[in-house]
Amino acid sequence: MLGINIAFVVVLMIVAYTVLAERRILALIQGRLGPNRVGYGGVLQPFADLLKFILKEEVIPDQATKFFYLLAPIIAITAALMTIIVYPFGPTVNLPFFGPVKLVIAQFDIALLYVLGMTSVGVYGIMLAGWASNSKYSLMGGLRASAQMISYELSLGLSLVGVVLMSGTLDLYSVVELQTNRWEFSPVLNFFLQPLSWNIFLQPLGFIIYLISAIAETNRVPFDLPEAETELVAGFHTEYSALKFALFFMAEYVNMFTVSVLATTLFLGGWNGPGVATFPVLGVFYFLGKIIFFLFLYIWLRGTLPRFRFDQLMNFGWTFLLPAAILNIIVTATVAYFYY
Amino acid sequence: MLELTSVFLFMLFGGMAVGCALSMIVQRNPLYSAISLVGVFVSLACLYVTLAAPFIAAVQVIVYAGAIMVLVVFVIMLLNVETEVRRPLRLRYLIPVAAGLSFVLIAQVFFMLFFVGPVSSAPSNVGLTASIGAGLFTEYILPFEITSVLILMAIVGAMTLARRAADIPLAARSADSSGAAGSSFTDPINDSRISGSRPGLTEIVGREMAARAIERLESRTGRGQGEET
Numbered sequence: 414m415l416g417i418n419i420a421f422v423v424v425l426m427i428v429a430y431t432v433l434a435e436r437r438i439l440a441l442i443q444g445r446l447g448p449n450r451v452g453y454g455g456v457l458q459p460f461a462d463l464l465k466f467i468l469k470e471e472v473i474p475d476q477a478t479k480f481f482y483l484l485a486p487i488i489a490i491t492a493a494l495m496t497i498i499v500y501p502f503g504p505t506v507n508l509p510f511f512g513p514v515k516l517v518i519a520q521f522d523i524a525l526l527y528v529l530g531m532t533s534v535g536v537y538g539i540m541l542a543g544w545a546s547n548s549k550y551s552l553m554g555g556l557r558a559s560a561q562m563i564s565y566e567l568s569l570g571l572s573l574v575g576v577v578l579m580s581g582t583l584d585l586y587s588v589v590e591l592q593t594n595r596w597e598f599s600p601v602l603n604f605f606l607q608p609l610s611w612n613i614f615l616q617p618l619g620f621i622i623y624l625i626s627a628i629a630e631t632n633r634v635p636f637d638l639p640e641a642e643t644e645l646v647a648g649f650h651t652e653y654s655a656l657k658f659a660l661f662f663m664a665e666y667v668n669m670f671t672v673s674v675l676a677t678t679l680f681l682g683g684w685n686g687p688g689v690a691t692f693p694v695l696g697v698f699y700f701l702g703k704i705i706f707f708l709f710l711y712i713w714l715r716g717t718l719p720r721f722r723f724d725q726l727m728n729f730g731w732t733f734l735l736p737a738a739i740l741n742i743i744v745t746a747t748v749a750y751f752y753y
Numbered sequence: 754m755l756e757l758t759s760v761f762l763f764m765l766f767g768g769m770a771v772g773c774a775l776s777m778i779v780q781r782n783p784l785y786s787a788i789s790l791v792g793v794f795v796s797l798a799c800l801y802v803t804l805a806a807p808f809i810a811a812v813q814v815i816v817y818a819g820a821i822m823v824l825v826v827f828v829i830m831l832l833n834v835e836t837e838v839r840r841p842l843r844l845r846y847l848i849p850v851a852a853g854l855s856f857v858l859i860a861q862v863f864f865m866l867f868f869v870g871p872v873s874s875a876p877s878n879v880g881l882t883a884s885i886g887a888g889l890f891t892e893y894i895l896p897f898e899i900t901s902v903l904i905l906m907a908i909v910g911a912m913t914l915a916r917r918a919a920d921i922p923l924a925a926r927s928a929d930s931s932g933a934a935g936s937s938f939t940d941p942i943n944d945s946r947i948s949g950s951r952p953g954l955t956e957i958v959g960r961e962m963a964a965r966a967i968e969r970l971e972s973r974t975g976r977g978q979g980e981e982t
Contacts (some may be wrong), residue, residue, distance in 0.1 A: 481788070522882055526811035530798075533819025537791065540823070544784065544830050552830065559827050563820065583882055 416518045420497050427704075428666040429459035435712045442716035469655040474546060477652065481545035486653065486660035489538025493667035496531045499524040500674050501586040503684050503697040516684075516697065517586050525583040528675060529570055532630065536562045538664065539632075539639065539649050546652035554648025557723065558632060558639035564730040565629040565636075571738035572622035575745040576612050576679045588612075589683030593690075604687050611682035618741045620680045622734055627672035629730065631665065634715040638723050673707035762803050769796035787826050794818040808882045 433448070433455060440447030451457040473482060503516030521527075536559055543555015580588045594603070595610035613620045629636035640648030650661045677683055681703050684696030721729070773792030780786045794817040801810035889897050 481784075521807060523807045523811045526808070526815065526882075530811050530814035530819060533815055533823070534795070536819070536823050537788075537826070540826055540830065541788070544826075556827065556830060559823055559830075563823055563827070566819070 417498060420500070420502075420518055421494070424494070424497050424667065424670060425663070427701075428663060428670060429463070431666050431669070431708050431712075432462070432662075433458050434708070435715070438709070438712045439716050442713075463659070466656050466659040471657070472652075472654040474548065474652050476547040478545040478547065481541045482652075483657075485538050485542035485545060486657045486664070487538075488541065489535055489664035490660045490667070492531050492535035492538065493664040493671065496528045496671045497667075499527060499585055501589050501678060501683055502700050504689060504693045506693040506696075515586070520584060520586045523583050524585045525573065525577065525588075525675075525679075528585075528671065529566075529573075532668065532671065533562075533566055535664070535668065538661070542653065542661065543649040546649075548652050550645045550647070550651045551649050554639045554645050554651070557645075558649055561632070561636065561638060561726060561730075562630055564727060565626040565734070568622055568730060568734040568738045569626035569630055571735070571742060572619045572626060573675075573679060574738075574742050575616045575619040578742070578745050578749050579612065579615060585678050585683075589678050589685065592682040592685050607685060607687050607689075608682065610685065611680065613680040613682075616680065616741070616745070618737065619745075620676075622738050622741065623676060623680065626730075626734060627676065628711070628714065629726070631668045631672055633665075633669065633711055635718040635721050636726060637720060638726060669708060669711055670704065673704045673711075676707055677703040759803060763800070766796045766799040766803070770800065783829050784826065787822060787829055790825075791818050791822045794822065806881075808885055 436458075437447040437449075437455065447455065448458045449455040451461045473479065498518040499521075501517040501520075505513050505515050508514050539558040539562075540555045543551045543553075543558065546552075576588065577583060580591050582588060582591075592610050592612055593607075596606070597603070598606055628634075632639050639645075640650070645651070650658055653661060677700060683703075684700040686695065686699035689696045689699065770793050773789045773796060777786045777789035777793065780789060794813055798810040798813040798818070801807070801813060
């Protein structure tokens with residue numbers, strides 16, 4: 414219970430500061446300054462934004478379907494936040510008063526499927542928002558989002574099968590543990606070459622497919638067709654204002670965080686890294702560092718890449734990513750059958 | 754305590770499932786029905802979790818709620834289906850059948866309650882990932898493969914039907930209306946080089962469709978073509 418509350422606050426803080434980091438880094442890329450007035454260098458900007466979101470007037474469109482209009486942001490943020498209970502954010506550490514504690518809130522058999530299920534339920538938030546707003550831009554955004562998320566969910570799920578095949582488990586904590594000592598070198602080399610145990614070196618194709626489909630799944634640039642501001646105003650959340658808009662905004666960033674966590678746990682060894690064997694607490698920092706790297710990658714992509722066209726997006730997903738993911742499964746299964 | 758919790762959870766999710774199912778039937782708006790069905794699936798998944806079958810629960814959410822129903826909702830949104838109007842009941846004779854079937858269901862429940870009794874709740878590994886995977890790929894490999902071939906057949910069939918509809922020459926389909934006077938959109942359609950709705954012809958096909966729709970509307974409302982020309 415305590416764990417859930419702490420994780421909740423930590424995730425929301427990271428999300429808040431991801432938004433700030435995004436604005437500052439985008440500004441850097443585009444030769445601007447970005448928000449730097451609230452607090453030192455803008456560190457209090459997220460709280461100022463939150464205050465503004467709370468104090469703004471709530472507008473519900475006259476023609477909206479009230480029930481679904483109000484339900485949509487709730488579904489979006491709930492589905493996004495429910496995944497945080499399975500993040501394995503550290504190894505077993507000795508806490509001052511609690512004794513040895515496994516740094517994961519809930520460890521169960523189907524953690525990976527649970528995350529995939531929750532993200533696929535999250536689509537409803539976007540679809541219902543698009544439909545219930547009763548606006549053409551919202552509807553188009555919602556339709557695009559759902560088509561895109563259905564398409565890329567396939568390659569996302571299939572790209573993870575390779576890792577699951579090699580690990581033999583769907584439990585994220587065990588997947589991370591398996592990436593601790595895959596190869597045996599001398600003790601010194603074990604320290605420095607620990608990253609070689611990470612799944613990314615055995616599943617490079619799977620990692621690339623996962624990364625691309627994860628960006629599409631979270632509707633980020635260059636796959637942000639659902640909210641293409643040049644054509645659809647703001648896509649599915651055009652008609653949302655104040656805190657309800659903030660919920661969608663948060664849900665998007667929590668989803669970014671979730672796919673970063675999955676990439677970290679499944680491909681980049683989770684909390685593993687040189688020195689974790691001696692100082693387990695170091696694992697938490699490795700974990701957060703890797704996630705921050707992925708979040709930075711997202712922002713970087715947003716600053717540099719143009720947007721796809723919708724038919725390009727669909728073609729790319731179905732005719733390239735999906736066959737590549739299936740090829741990856743076939744190769745992995747064959748190799749795993751003979752060498753494991 | 755544990756007993757009480759499980760009873761409470763069963764009541765909660767069972768109630769949700771029944772409520773959502775009723776709402777699905779009663780609702781007149783197709784989208785409301787679809788979302789209620791999603792509610793049914795999610796509460797059933799929760800019930801599976803309480804029954805120690807987490808894998809089935811996850812698959813239930815991913816496949817039914819996350820894939821199939823998303824497609825259903827997608828189609829409803831795309832077609833912009835209106836609220837269903839209340840029609841006179843045509844299948845009136847089915848009411849006694851429904852009553853009989855529900856009586857059988859209630860009788861079954863009572864039979865279970867009074868004659869079978871509670872089964873020992875020994876923990877089994879029926880719903881776990883490993884046991885299901887082992888079962889699917891060893892003991893039930895034949896039904897599993899047959900099912901996958903069946904699904905493949907359905908996909909190929911759907912593709913074939915969709916393709917055939919697109920391959921029929923549009924000019925032949927609109928032979929009855931293409932000769933009508935006053936329609937200026939038919940010329941590109943009668944062109945022998947253009948035989949069907951290939952991609953890239955969307956504008957021509959769209960114009961043709963619009964022209965035909967206007968014609969149909971005019972003939973139905975009684976406004977003749979003389980008015981137009």
